[in-house]
Amino acid sequence: MRRRVSDNTLWFWVFVGPFAAGLALFTYVPLLWSVYLSFFDAHNTVSPTDFVGFGNYTAMLRDGAFTSSLGTFAVFSLFIVPATYALSLGLALMVHRVRRFQAFFRSVFFLPAACSYVVAALIWKMSLFSGVRFGLVNTVLGWFGVEQTAWLSTTHPPWYWLVIVTVRLWLQAGFYMVLFLAGLQRISPRLYEAAAVDGARPGWQVFRYITFPQLRATSVAVVLLLVINAFQAFDEFYNLLSDARGYPPYARPPLVYLYYTALGQGQNLGMGSAGAVILALIIAVVTVFQARWFGLGRKEAD
Amino acid sequence: MGVFRAGGAPRGGRPEDPLVRVGRALRWVILVALALLFLVPFYLLVRNGLSAERDITSPSWTFFPSSVHWSNVRELFDDPAVPMARSLLNSALIAVATTVGTLLLASLAGYGLARIPYRFANQVFYAVIGTLMVPAAVTFVPSFVLVSSLGWVSSLRGLIVPTLFSGFACFVFRQFFTGFPRELEDAARVDGLGYWRTYWRIVVPNARPVFAAVGTIVFIGAWNSFLWPLVIGQDRDAWTVQVALSTFTTAQVVNLHELFVAAAVSIVPLVLVFLLLQRYIVAGVERSGIDD
Numbered sequence: 060m061r062r063r064v065s066d067n068t069l070w071f072w073v074f075v076g077p078f079a080a081g082l083a084l085f086t087y088v089p090l091l092w093s094v095y096l097s098f099f100d101a102h103n104t105v106s107p108t109d110f111v112g113f114g115n116y117t118a119m120l121r122d123g124a125f126t127s128s129l130g131t132f133a134v135f136s137l138f139i140v141p142a143t144y145a146l147s148l149g150l151a152l153m154v155h156r157v158r159r160f161q162a163f164f165r166s167v168f169f170l171p172a173a174c175s176y177v178v179a180a181l182i183w184k185m186s187l188f189s190g191v192r193f194g195l196v197n198t199v200l201g202w203f204g205v206e207q208t209a210w211l212s213t214t215h216p217p218w219y220w221l222v223i224v225t226v227r228l229w230l231q232a233g234f235y236m237v238l239f240l241a242g243l244q245r246i247s248p249r250l251y252e253a254a255a256v257d258g259a260r261p262g263w264q265v266f267r268y269i270t271f272p273q274l275r276a277t278s279v280a281v282v283l284l285l286v287i288n289a290f291q292a293f294d295e296f297y298n299l300l301s302d303a304r305g306y307p308p309y310a311r312p313p314l315v316y317l318y319y320t321a322l323g324q325g326q327n328l329g330m331g332s333a334g335a336v337i338l339a340l341i342i343a344v345v346t347v348f349q350a351r352w353f354g355l356g357r358k359e360a361d
Numbered sequence: 362m363g364v365f366r367a368g369g370a371p372r373g374g375r376p377e378d379p380l381v382r383v384g385r386a387l388r389w390v391i392l393v394a395l396a397l398l399f400l401v402p403f404y405l406l407v408r409n410g411l412s413a414e415r416d417i418t419s420p421s422w423t424f425f426p427s428s429v430h431w432s433n434v435r436e437l438f439d440d441p442a443v444p445m446a447r448s449l450l451n452s453a454l455i456a457v458a459t460t461v462g463t464l465l466l467a468s469l470a471g472y473g474l475a476r477i478p479y480r481f482a483n484q485v486f487y488a489v490i491g492t493l494m495v496p497a498a499v500t501f502v503p504s505f506v507l508v509s510s511l512g513w514v515s516s517l518r519g520l521i522v523p524t525l526f527s528g529f530a531c532f533v534f535r536q537f538f539t540g541f542p543r544e545l546e547d548a549a550r551v552d553g554l555g556y557w558r559t560y561w562r563i564v565v566p567n568a569r570p571v572f573a574a575v576g577t578i579v580f581i582g583a584w585n586s587f588l589w590p591l592v593i594g595q596d597r598d599a600w601t602v603q604v605a606l607s608t609f610t611t612a613q614v615v616n617l618h619e620l621f622v623a624a625a626v627s628i629v630p631l632v633l634v635f636l637l638l639q640r641y642i643v644a645g646v647e648r649s650g651i652d653d
Contacts, residue, residue, distance in 0.1 A: 067478050070556045074473025078466040079485060081526035086492050089503030096506065105506045150395070153388050166639060167396045170403075173635040175585035177603040178624045179402065181610045185617060186405045186417075195405065198422045229402065234646060241647040262384075294587045303613035314501075314588070321502045322592060331502045339495055346494055 090339070093332035101329035115333035125334065128316040129341075135312060136289040138224045143285055144278075146232045151239030152270075165240070169233035176294030179226050184211065184299050188222045211299060214309055219300070223310065226295045231288070235281050242277030246270065283349055290342055293318065313338055406628070409621035417617045433622040444597055445623060448605040451594070452584055453630070455520050455601060459583040460576050462525040468572065471534025472560055476546070486535065492528035505592050515596040524589065530575050533648050537571045538564070574645030577638045584631055602627045 092105075097115050099107035119125050154164050171179070187195050190209035197207045210218045246269070254269050255261075271278075293314040300307055306315065317338070321331025409417050410433060412426035437445055473479075474486050504523055513519030545567065549559040565572075590601040600608070606627060609620055635642065 068480075071473050071477040071479035071482065074477060074556070074560075075470045075485060078470035078526060078531060079488075081466065081522075082489065082492060082528065085504065085507070085523040085526055086495070086500065086528075087488075089500055089507045090495065092506060093500075093503030096503075105510050153392050157388065157392060164392055164396060165643075166636070167399055169639070169643075170632070170635065171399065172642075173581060173631040174402075174628055175587065175603055175631075177585075177587050177607050177610070178406070178628055181606060181620065181624050182402045182405050184610065185615070185620065186409055187402065191418075192420055193418050193422070195401070195422070229399065233399075237643050237646045261381075297587075297591075298607050298610055301611050303611065317502060318588075318592075322505065328502065328506060332506075335500065335502045339500075343494055 093335050096329055097333035097336050099329050101327070101332070103326045103328075105328060107329065111329070115329045116337070119330060119333045119337060124311065124316060125313075128311050128313045131310055131312050132290055132292075134220070135223070135292060136286055138220060139227055139289050140282065140285045142224060142228055143232055143235060144281060146228060147235035147281070148239050148274075150232060150236040151243060152266075154236065155240055155243045165233075165237070168236055171230045171232075172234045174230060176226070176230065177298050179230050180295045180298035183222055183226050183295075212307070217309075219310055222299060223295060226299070227289075227292070235285070238277055238281055239274065242274045243270070246273045279349075283346065286345060286349065287342060290338075290345075406621060406625050409617060410625040411622070412618055414616070414618050417621075430618065433618050434626065437619050437622050437626065440619065443609065443619070443623065444600060444605060445602075445626070447598065448600045448602045449627070451517070451520075451600065452602040452627075454517060455590075456580050456583040458517075458521045459524055460580045462521070463527050463530050463579045464572055464576050466525055467527055467530035467575070468534045468565075468568075469560070470531045471536075472538050472564060474531070474535045475538035475541075477556060489528050489531050489535075493532065501588055501592055504589075508593060514593055515599040517599070519593045520590055520599065520601070524583065524586075527579065530579060533575055533645075534571065536648070537568065541568070570641065570644060571648075573638065573641035574648060577634060577642045578645040580634060581631060581642070 096105070096107065098110060098112060100109040100111050100114070101107035150168050154161060154168070157164060188210040189195075189197070190207070190211060192198070192201065192207050194207075194210075196210070201207065208218060210222050213219065250269050250273065251265065254265055259265050259268060291314060292312050296310060296312055296315050297306070297318070300310060306319065311319075313334070317331055317334045320334060321328055408424075408426060411429045411431065412433075413428070413430055416423060416426045437443065470489075474482055474489075479485075508514060508519045508523060511519070513522070541564065545563050546559050549563045554562065585603065586601075587603045587607065590599075590604050591607070594600050594604055602623075606620070606624055609615065609623070
C-alpha cells in the first residue's frame with residue numbers, strides 16, 4: 060500500500076510537473092519579481108539597489124496620466140460592456156429562433172472572431188472610418204450631404220470612441236453570441252410549455268420570466284469576461300491611435316499607459332511594476348466583487 | 362414547445378397569428394441586414410487589397426475595383442521594405458509550436474489533476490485556477506523583465522516558451538477528464554497498463570474533440586496575439602505578421618493597397634482554420650464559459 064501511494068505521487072508529478080514548473084516560472088516568478096521591483100527605483104535595470112518603499116505607488120497614484128487611464132477604462136467599459144451584451148444576446152435570440160440558414164448566420168456573426176485586432180483596427184482606421192473623403196463612413200454620410208469627419212482625431216465631440224467601440228463590438232459580439240446560444244440550448248423546453256399553460260404571452264413575457272432568468276449563469280460569465288477583457292484592451296487602441304508621432308494624449312487605457320511607462324524611452328520598470336500590481340489588484344477586486352454581486356458561487360446551493 | 366411557438370395556434374393546423382408571421386419576417390430582415398453589415402469589413406479588406414492605389418483613394422466610391430490587381434500579392438512579397446514572408450513564417454512557427462506545446466503540457470497536467478490521487482492535488486489545482494484571475498496582459502511588464510534577463514528578447518524562444526503554460530487550457534482538460542468514463546481506464550488498468558500508457562492509448566484517442574477545441578482556440582489566439590510579440594519581437598527578424606502589419610499601419614507613409622493585401626494574406630490561414638474547424642471552436646468557446 061505504501062508503495063502505491065508514492066507511486067501515485069511520482070506519476071502525479073510526471074504528468075503535472077512540467078506544466079506546474081512552467082506556470083511557476085513564467086507566471087508566479089514574474090509576478091513576485093514585479094512586486095519586488097515595484098519597491099525600487101528601477102530605471103533600465105531589473106536588479107535595482109535603490110529601495111524607495113511605496114514611492115512608486117504614490118507617484119503612480121498621483122500621476123494624472125495613470126488615473127486618467129483608469130478613467131479611460133471606465134468610459135470604455137461603460138460603452139462596450141452593455142453594447143456587446145445587448146448585441147450578442149440579441150443575435151443569439153434571433154439566430155436561435157431562425158429555422159433556415161441558422162448555421163450560415165452563426166458563422167457570419169462569429170467569423171470576425173478569427174480576425175486579429177491589428178487587422179480590424181487597420182480596416183477601421185484606413186478604410187471604414189478613414190478621416191478623409193474616401194473613407195466608407197464619410198462616403199456614405201456624404202451621399203446625405205454630411206460633412207467629412209476626422210473620426211480618430213476629433214476630440215470635441217469625442218468621435219474616436221465610436222471607432223474604438225465598434226471595432227471591439229464587431230470582433231467579439233459573435234464570440235459571446237456563441238456563449239448565449241449554448242445557454243439557450245440548455246433551457247428545458249418544459250419550462251416554455253409550462254409558461255404557455257400558465258398563459259404567458261410569447262415574446263416579452265416569456266423572455267422576461269423564463270429565458271432571461273434561465274440565462275443568468277451565462278450572463279454573469281459574459282459580463283465578467285467583458286469587463287476583464289475591456290480592462291486589458293491594448294491592441295485596438297494602440298493600432299488605431301498611435302502613428303509616427305507617437306500616441307495622442309487622449310484615450311490611453313491602462314495597458315497603453317503601462318506600455319509607454321515601462322517599455323518606452325525611460326524604461327521605468329519600478330513604476331511599471333507598481334502599475335502592474337495596482338492593475339492586478341483592481342482586476343482581482345472587480346472579479347471577486349462581481350462574482351459576489353451576481354452570486355456566482357450560489358449555483359451549488361440552488 | 363410547438364404549442365407555444367405558434368402563439369397559441371397548433372403548428373401546421375389553422376393559419377398562424379399574423380403578428381407571429383410579421384415577427385418572423387422582421388427577424389429575417391434584421392438578421393440579413395446585420396449579416397451584411399458584419400461582412401462589410403471583410404469586403405473592404407478584399408476590395409482594397411485587390412485595387413490599384415488610385416481606386417482606393419478615388420473620391421467617388423467604386424464597389425469593385427475597376428480592374429482586379431492580383432499583382433498586389435506579388436508586389437507585397439517582392440517589396441524589400443516589408444518582411445512579409447519572414448513574418449508569416451514566424452507567425453506560423455509560433456502558432457504551431459504554441460498549439461502543440463500547450464496541448465501536450467496542459468492535457469497531461471489536466472489528466473494528472475483529474476485522475477491521479479495525490480494529497481496536494483487540490484492545492485495545485487487552485488494555484489492553476491489562480492492564474493486565470495491574473496490576466497496575462499497585466500503580467501507583460503514582469504514577464505518582459507524575466508524574459509529579458511534570460512536574454513530571450515527578439516528570439517523565437519522568448520516568443521513561444523512563456524506562452525506555453527495556459528491555465529485556461531489546463532482547466533478545460535481537467536474538467537473534461539473528470540467527466541471521462543472511468544470504465545475505459547479501469548479496463549486498461551486490469552490489462553496491466555500504467556498511467557502513462559493508459560493516457561496515450563486509451564484517453565487521448567477518446568478525447569480528440571477536446572484536443573481539437575482547445576487546439577483551434579490556442580492557434581487562433583497565438584496567430585492573432587499582438588502585445589507580447591510587440592514587446593519581445595523587437596528586431597525585424599523576430600516580427601510576427603501582426604507586428605509587421607502594425608508597424609506599417611502606424612508608419613508615416615502608407616501604401617494602402619499593399620497594406621490591405623498584406624492584411625488579407627494574414628487572415629487567410631485563420632479564415633480557413635475557422636471555416637473548417639468551426640464546430641470545434643464553438644465547442645471550445647462553450648467549454649471556456651465559466652458556467653459549466
